[in-house]
Amino acid sequence: MENSEEPMTYFRHNGIIFCSQLHSVERLESLKDANIDPHIPVLLTYPKSGTTWMQQIMSLILCNDDDSTKAINLYERAPWMESVRYNFENMDHQLLTSHLNYQMVPNCVKNKMLKIIYVARNPKDVIVSSYHFHKCSHFLEEPKNFQDFLEKFVEGNVFFGSWFEHIREWYSHKDELNILFMAYEDMKNDLRSVVQKVASFLNKKLDEKTLESILNQCTFKHMQENPKTNYKSVPELFDFESGSFYRKGITGDWKNHFLVSQNEWFNSIYQEKMGDFPLKFDNM
Helix, strand or coil, X not given: CCCCCCCCCEEEECCEEEECCCCCHHHHHXXXXXXXXXXXXXXXXXXXXXXXXXXXXXXXXXXXXXXXXXXXXXXXXXXXXCCCCCCHHHCCCCCEEECXXXXXXXXXXXXXCCEEEEEECCHHHHHHHHHHHHXXXXXXXXXXXXXXXXXXXXXCCCECCCHHHHHHHHHHCHHHCEEEEEEHHHHHHCHXXXXXXHHHHCCCCCCHHHHHHHHHHCCHHHHHHCCCCCCCCCCCCECCCCCCCCXXXXXXXXXXXXXXXXXXXXXXXXXXXXXXXXXXXXXC
């Protein structure tokens, strides 16, 4: 990854906010006809929903906990297909990652042969995590305050657009895709079961020793301290004096940030937009 002195600027494409340090219209448009090996799975998430955690889980399962693979930075093991920082079609990777909505992913991703894992998270925790992430990121605008960020999130005027539309859109196409929906909260509650379910979906068998090793390497502490997963190798993207790429890694932290009035307001909007949505989140 090359160092970049490019100033932080946003642009809209298909109504979605992107960042010029990571994306370009040309890259986003060229993705439509991108060629992806149907045997390479794709991880899909809305930002701050457990992406890095699931990247680690999937990559360790796919390489069978191989040491040579673990020596590679996680963002190279599982590159973002929409990022201008990677030419994933010329990279040796095990899986691809994307925050794109259904309309903007490559057409080949919609082929049922390709395996997709979608990780969803309680939107209140997504908001809090994203709010702090903006503070330590060089490529995202620092929020004025939590109230302002909350309003922008609800309106979809944030990085990668509306959370509500992102999850509803992907879920509405679930019957046309080979897709496994996972919840961040389940990863926190029972990581062993999640790893086993993901391995089964990827048609990988793990012996007990490999499973235990993967579980140990997917703890918050291990990933926070591991130079291959903690993003400290890319200081041009993050200001580690202002915050950490891994902040808390917990569920329910929204209760430490939302005022009662903010929570009531968000709940009313959530009920209006998502009241009929089949997937439910813990600690709402």
